[in-house]
Amino acid sequence: MSAVPPLAGSNRRFMSGNEAVARGAWEAGCNLAAAYPGTPATEILEFAAHYPEMYTEWSVNEKVSLEVAIGASLAGSRALCAMKHVGLNVASDALMSQTLAGVGAGLVIAVADDVGLSSSQNEQDSRFWGRFAHVPLLEPADAQEAYEYTQRAFELSESFNTPVILRLTTRICHVKGVVSFDERSETSRAEGFVKDPGRLIMTPNVAKKRLPLMFEREAEIQRYSESSELNQIMAGSDRRVGFVTSGPTYMHVREAFPDAPLIKLGLSYPVPVDKIRELAGQVDRLVVVEEVEPLLETELKAAGIALLGKEILPRIGELSPNVLRPAIARLLGEALPETAEPVRAPIEIKPPAPRIDPATGANVFPRPPTMCVACPHLGIYYCLSKIRNTTISGDIGCYTLGAGHPWNALDTTICMGASMGIAHGLDKGRVEADRDKKIIAVIGDSTFMHMGMQGLLDITYNKGNVTILLLDNRAVGMTGGQDNPASGRDIHGNEAMKVDFRKLCEALGVKPERIHEVNPYELPTLFTALRDEVKIPEPSVIITNQPCVLIDYYGAQPALTVDDAKCTGCGNCLDIGCPAILVTRRETVVKPNGSEKELAFVKIESGACTGCNLCPKTCGPDAILPLADYIRQ
Amino acid sequence: MSENKITNILVAGIGGQGVMTAAEILSQTALSQGFDVKKTEVAGMAQRGGVVTSHVRFGTRVLSPAIPPGEADILVGFEPAEALRWISHLRPSGVAMINTTRQEPPVVSLGLYDYPQDPIGEIAATGIEYHAFDAGAIARELGNFKLVNTVMLGAISALLPFPAEALKNEILDRFRGRKPTLVEINDKAFELGRQASL
Numbered sequence: 001m002s003a004v005p006p007l008a009g010s011n012r013r014f015m016s017g018n019e020a021v022a023r024g025a026w027e028a029g030c031n032l033a034a035a036y037p038g039t040p041a042t043e044i045l046e047f048a049a050h051y052p053e054m055y056t057e058w059s060v061n062e063k064v065s066l067e068v069a070i071g072a073s074l075a076g077s078r079a080l081c082a083m084k085h086v087g088l089n090v091a092s093d094a095l096m097s098q099t100l101a102g103v104g105a106g107l108v109i110a111v112a113d114d115v116g117l118s119s120s121q122n123e124q125d126s127r128f129w130g131r132f133a134h135v136p137l138l139e140p141a142d143a144q145e146a147y148e149y150t151q152r153a154f155e156l157s158e159s160f161n162t163p164v165i166l167r168l169t170t171r172i173c174h175v176k177g178v179v180s181f182d183e184r185s186e187t188s189r190a191e192g193f194v195k196d197p198g199r200l201i202m203t204p205n206v207a208k209k210r211l212p213l214m215f216e217r218e219a220e221i222q223r224y225s226e227s228s229e230l231n232q233i234m235a236g237s238d239r240r241v242g243f244v245t246s247g248p249t250y251m252h253v254r255e256a257f258p259d260a261p262l263i264k265l266g267l268s269y270p271v272p273v274d275k276i277r278e279l280a281g282q283v284d285r286l287v288v289v290e291e292v293e294p295l296l297e298t299e300l301k302a303a304g305i306a307l308l309g310k311e312i313l314p315r316i317g318e319l320s321p322n323v324l325r326p327a328i329a330r331l332l333g334e335a336l337p338e339t340a341e342p343v344r345a346p347i348e349i350k351p352p353a354p355r356i357d358p359a360t361g362a363n364v365f366p367r368p369p370t371m372c373v374a375c376p377h378l379g380i381y382y383c384l385s386k387i388r389n390t391t392i393s394g395d396i397g398c399y400t401l402g403a404g405h406p407w408n409a410l411d412t413t414i415c416m417g418a419s420m421g422i423a424h425g426l427d428k429g430r431v432e433a434d435r436d437k438k439i440i441a442v443i444g445d446s447t448f449m450h451m452g453m454q455g456l457l458d459i460t461y462n463k464g465n466v467t468i469l470l471l472d473n474r475a476v477g478m479t480g481g482q483d484n485p486a487s488g489r490d491i492h493g494n495e496a497m498k499v500d501f502r503k504l505c506e507a508l509g510v511k512p513e514r515i516h517e518v519n520p521y522e523l524p525t526l527f528t529a530l531r532d533e534v535k536i537p538e539p540s541v542i543i544t545n546q547p548c549v550l551i552d553y554y555g556a557q558p559a560l561t562v563d564d565a566k567c568t569g570c571g572n573c574l575d576i577g578c579p580a581i582l583v584t585r586r587e588t589v590v591k592p593n594g595s596e597k598e599l600a601f602v603k604i605e606s607g608a609c610t611g612c613n614l615c616p617k618t619c620g621p622d623a624i625l626p627l628a629d630y631i632r633q
Numbered sequence: 634m635s636e637n638k639i640t641n642i643l644v645a646g647i648g649g650q651g652v653m654t655a656a657e658i659l660s661q662t663a664l665s666q667g668f669d670v671k672k673t674e675v676a677g678m679a680q681r682g683g684v685v686t687s688h689v690r691f692g693t694r695v696l697s698p699a700i701p702p703g704e705a706d707i708l709v710g711f712e713p714a715e716a717l718r719w720i721s722h723l724r725p726s727g728v729a730m731i732n733t734t735r736q737e738p739p740v741v742s743l744g745l746y747d748y749p750q751d752p753i754g755e756i757a758a759t760g761i762e763y764h765a766f767d768a769g770a771i772a773r774e775l776g777n778f779k780l781v782n783t784v785m786l787g788a789i790s791a792l793l794p795f796p797a798e799a800l801k802n803e804i805l806d807r808f809r810g811r812k813p814t815l816v817e818i819n820d821k822a823f824e825l826g827r828q829a830s831l
Contacts, residue, residue, distance in 0.1 A: 014664055014672075142671075142698075175673040175698040176660065248698075255696040322701035356721035356759055358702030364718040365746035367647065367738045369683035406743050574743060579682055583742045600744065607778060 012180050017146040017172035020179050021082070021110055022047035024150030028106070029187030030054055031077035034065035036450065037479040038084030039119040040173035041112035045082055046482075049491045053184065058482060058491050061416070061450040062087035066094045066109065070163075073107040074200065076189035078154050082110040085126050086415065090451065092129070095163065097202045099133045100210040102161035102217075105189050106154030112168040115248075115291045116318045119478075121396065121415065123316065125292035126167050130269035134218045137165045137269040138230070139247035143177040149266065152230070154187070156267075160221050167268075169291065171248040171318065222270035230266035233279050241328055242283030244276055244296060244307070249289040249319050256321035257328065271296060273303045280305050285331070287312065289319050371401050373580040374556075374612035376473055376520045376546040380442075381407035382576050382618070383527045384469075387534065390438045391426050393466075395419035395452065397444040398477040398548075406577045410442065419443045420455020423466040438534035439465065445472040445486040449499065453508060459539050460509030467533045468541045471520075472501055473548040481551040505541045514540035521546060523617045549610065557611030559627045562603050566623035569599030573615040573624065580608040581615060639692035640794055641700040645719040646711025647736055648685050651782035655709065656687030658786060659793075662803040663691035666795040673698040682738065684715065707792055709785055712736050713752040713765070720756050728762045730789045730830060732781060734769025764788065766829040772822065780822040787826025797827065 015023070021044050025033060032055045035045040049056040055072075059065035062083040072079035083091060088111045095109070111129070114120035130137030138153050140146040146168065153164040198206060225231055236242075238259040245253045246265035253262060263279045265272070280286045286307040288297045297309030312327045313319060326336050356362050371377055381402040384392060394400055394410035395418060403410035412422055423441035430437060443452045448470055459466050476482040483489040488498035505515050514536070516529045526544070533540040547553035573581055587599040604615075606627050616624040642659055646652040653674060660672045668691035688700045705723045710716025710731040720729060733753065741748050749755060753765045768788065772780035783804055790797035801823050808815045 014660060014670065171673065171698055175671055177671050177695075177698075178664065178669060251696040251698070318699070320699050320701060321697055322703075358721040361702075361719070361721050362717045362755065364714050364749060364752075365738070365741060367682070367684045367715075368740065369648075370739050372682070405740060405745060577739060579739050581742065582737055583744070586744065598744075602742075 011182065012178055014176050015143055015179050016043065016174060016176045017140070017143045017168060018043035018174070019047045020143040020147035021080075021150050021166065021168070022051070023179070023181055024147040025078075025080045025108070025154075026051040026054055027182055027184050028151040028154040029078055029185050030080050030106075030108075030154065031188055032056075032069060032072035032079040033082070034059045034068040034079075035082040036060065036062050036065055036087060037476045037482045038062075038087050038112075039479055040114060040170040041082050041084050041087075041110065041168065042479045042482070043173070044080075044110055045491065048080070056491050058476075058484060060485065062091040063094055066091040066098075069107060069109075070094060070098050070103075072105075074104040074193055076105050076192045078106040078108075078187055080108045080110060080150075083112070084120065085111060085113045085124050086120065086122065087111070088126055088129055089124075090416070092133075095129065095133050095135075097207075098163055099135050100202060100207055100214055101199050103157055103163060104193070105187070106157035107163045108150065108153040108157060108166055109163055110150070110166040110168060112170070112173050113292070115169045115171070118170055121413070123292055125295065126165070127269060127290075127295050128293070130165055130167075131295070133163070133165075134214050135163050135165055136160065136221050136225075136267060137167050138266060139167050139268045140172055140266070141247055141250040141264070142172065143175065144179050145266070146172055147179050147181060156221075160217055160224075162217055162221070167247065169248055218270060222272075225267050225270045225272040226274050228267055228272075231263065231272045231275055232266075233263050233275065233282075234261065236261035239283045240285065240332060242279050242286050244279070244286065244288040244290075244300070246290065246296070249291060252318075252320050252324060253289050256324045265296075268296070271299055273300065273305070276300060277303070277305055280307065287328070287331070289313065289324065291319050292316075368404060369401060370404065370579055371398065371577060372549050373578055373608045374549050374610045374614070375578075376544060376548070377402065377471060378576050378578055378612075379520045379523050379526060379614050380469060380471060380544060381409045382614075383523065383530050384409035384440070384442070385575065386527070387438070387440075387530060389436060390440050390534070391434070393419045393423035393426060393439070393441045395441075395443040395447045396478075397447050397471075399442055399444055399471055402442065406575050416447055417443070417451025417455055419447075420452050420459060420466075420468070423468075424455065424459045424462070424464045427465050428462070438467065440467045440469065440530075440534065442469045442471065444477065445470065445474065445501070446476040446484045448501075449485055453504070456505065456510070456539070456541075457508045464539055465537045466539055467530070468539070469530070470501060470505070470541055470543045472543055472545055473551075474553055475548040475551045477548045477550070481548055487551075487553075501541075501543050505543075510539050510541050514538060515543065516541070517543045517545055519546060520544040521612055521614050523614065549612075554610075557613070559606040559609040559611055560604050560613070560616065560624050561606055561609075561627040561630045563623045563625060563630060564601070564603075566621045567601050568621050568623070569601045570620060571598075571600040571602075572618040572620065573602060574600060576615050576618060578615060580605045639690055639695060640707075641705045642689040642707045642709065642789075643686060643700055643705040643719060643722050644689065644709040644711070645684070645686045645715045647715065647738075648682050650685070650711045651779060652685045652687055652711060655711075655782050655786055656689050658800070658803050658807070659689045660691070662795065662800045663689070665803065666799060668692060669694045671695040671698040684718070686719065707789055709789055711768075711781065711785060714749055716763075717749060717752040717755055720759060720761060723761055725761070728764070728792055729756060730785065730792075731756070731763060731765040732768035732785060733765050734767055734781070764830045768826065768829070771825050771829065775818055775822055775825075777818065780818065783819045783822040784826035784829070787823035788830035790823070790827055791830065
């Protein structure tokens with residue numbers, strides 16, 4: 001079997017697309033990188049922070065990260081900001097005007113789409129932003145290209161005086177491949193910030209003058225797109241179907257149809273229409289393979305090029321080879337392709353096997369993500385699930401999992417920070433049937449600072465009546481425990497200011513007596529605070545103050561266990577929802593009044609338990625005790 | 634390109650079991666053997682007890698990073714129900730290596746779903762070649778549950794297109810620098826895995 005040369009020397013490494021973007025930015029002389037964490041783009045900044053030549057920061061939200069990057073660009077430093085797809089919705093206000101102003105030194109926005117929805121609330125297509133903001137959009141197809149295109153993006157930004165979008169997807173960010181890399185070159189501008197009010201102060205008059213320049217720029221990049229080697233026609237011997245590809249779909253098409261002619265778009269916006277027309281003339285049929293929206297398809301059809309797209313390919317999810325092969329086989333009227341199998345001598349004669357269809361898979365219980373063992377949110381959702389007559393407005397973070405079993409204690413989740421405004425609307429818009437409903441909002445520390453606190457200000461200003469649970473676990477939990485202004489540490493783990501949520505909420509207009517700081521493992525205190533505050537018709541905030549169990553602020557305690565002799569099978573502890581509590585057996589008993597009761601006897605997985613001591617508070621017969629005490633007995 | 638034989642390995646388990654580490658070690662070994670490699674991770678919320686899979690593909694040149702359903706050569710199942718969940722990802726000539734230690738999720742504990750009565754039996758009924766053994770018990774006997782990872786890698790070492798020693802060295806090298814005290818026990822875990830799969 002032939003193989004590529006081994007990893008000789010030090011300039012080739014196995015790295016993810018995210019690491020490759022950070023490396024590419026560093027080599028391009030980038031001086032500043034800013035981001036708010038978001039899957040699948042989080043690691044771009046984590047890797048960037050390893051390069052001391054670049055200033056890096058966790059910004060409080062994506063809009064701020066883009067604004068910081070704009071400032072650095074105007075100051076003469078190449079700058080990068082990185083975000084997940086929904087982050088650009090937040091940052092778009094800055095983008096839509098900065099595109100008129102242009103840049104100083106190169107300005108690159110790396111935005112990662114979650115095609116296939118592994119960890120997001122929607123599957124929006126960030127390629128739209130290229131069209132909407134009239135900026136060029138680069139789409140790398142693997143980690144090597146993520147590295148190269150990041151550098152190209154800085155060059156294009158300066159050549160054309162425009163922000164540049166580097167569009168990534170989960171399959172670029174979270175796929176490792178071999179990357180050949182180089183060294184850093186210093187590229188910061190000598191002259192620093194240049195005053196230019198006719199360009200940088202975006203009043204209507206300035207904007208009117210900048211608009212035609214923006215469209216000229218777009219036309220110029222369009223011509224570049226037609227001639228650039230970033231967009232390449234690749235010849236092929238099987239001309240029955242040709243393909244238009246960009247980003248990861250290039251790899252999928254190449255694998256599924258190695259002999260098909262295709263165009264690979266590295267600079268996918270502005271679209272090189274003439275080049276694609278040229279390919280169309282060389283093949284019997286042209287198919288556009290683009291994940292999510294039919295953008296290229298619509299634009300190319302409008303240009304009069306006959307082609308197929310979403311008529312034969314799905315609009316949802318990844319267009320991997322197993323999706324493409326049958327679609328193209330149907331188009332050609334061929335039998336569906338079978339997996340090529342090497343001939344293998346049968347060892348024994350077996351009855352016809354009930355082969356499980358790969359398309360549907362085996363019927364196995366779902367294993368949804370759940371809260372961690374000892375998570376400080378467990379007690380909060382336990383309490384929320386016990387309070388009646390509530391509508392609970394949730395937010396984006398680990399605590400979204402409170403919508404699941406056993407708590408079922410969330411009623412809405414839309415986007416970052418929305419819990420506040422939605423709760424306020426649920427309150428102000430209530431009809432007679434909901435007159436006595438208690439409106440609760442649940443939000444994490446990082447989400448509160450990202451977009452939530454403006455919503456709280458709106459509640460207090462407009463005399464709303466919402467009880468807010470502010471779950472401060474001193475980390476951005478869901479993305480892996482990144483630091484933020486509530487953790488007291490910066491991106492490098494160095495000491496930083498630590499926001500005082502009590503003072504902040506007070507400053508936002510919540511009365512001091514309506515703010516409570518509670519340890520969420522103290523169930524009775526937490527429950528009482530919650531039960532009392534929902535009754536009071538004004539805004540209140542309950543701040544919980546224990547750290548995420550996955551960060552170093554958390555101190556594990558000795559494990560607990562269940563004394564079988566004492567466990568009555570009441571199942572109360574299961575309502576906590578801790579994954580370390582497992583059912584050992586179930587029994588149905590008939591009570592004296594004739595009704596049936598289901599009992600569930602439990603054990604605690606002592607290897608996983610970190611002794612948070614929450615479950616003993618739900619145990620009537622005191623059957624839960626430290627493992628060490630149990631062994632001593 | 635016709636000579637480009639790609640080896641597809643699907644590693645499947647639950648967040649926290651070491652699925653990603655096993656896939657990384659396989660990838661690094663394949664790289665050291667001169668292959669082009671791609672490794673992808675489908676684990677949006679890996680730390681939250683959900684299903685975790687990692688696709689490792691290596692050959693002369695690897696294009697698409699994901700293993701298409703029905704085309705995996707080896708399935709490394711860190712948990713029996715997870716092995717059953719992913720068994721259809723194997724090609725008919727593929728091999729499944731399965732740790733029989735069960736891990737029930739909260740939805741099963743709460744009585745909302747049943748754990749399959751006999752996941753290994755269901756896998757056997759498909760006619761796919763498989764080896765099932767209690768890698769968890771081996772790791773526990775060695776005194777560290779995290780060794781399941783090394784045990785499973787030892788178990789598949791005979792199925793790979795490179796020497797088992799290369800894989801073992803890749804594992805042991807990781808410990809030689811940082812935690813030399815763990816070299817010997819990982820060596821043992823690897824060998825016990827290798828024997829258990831025979």
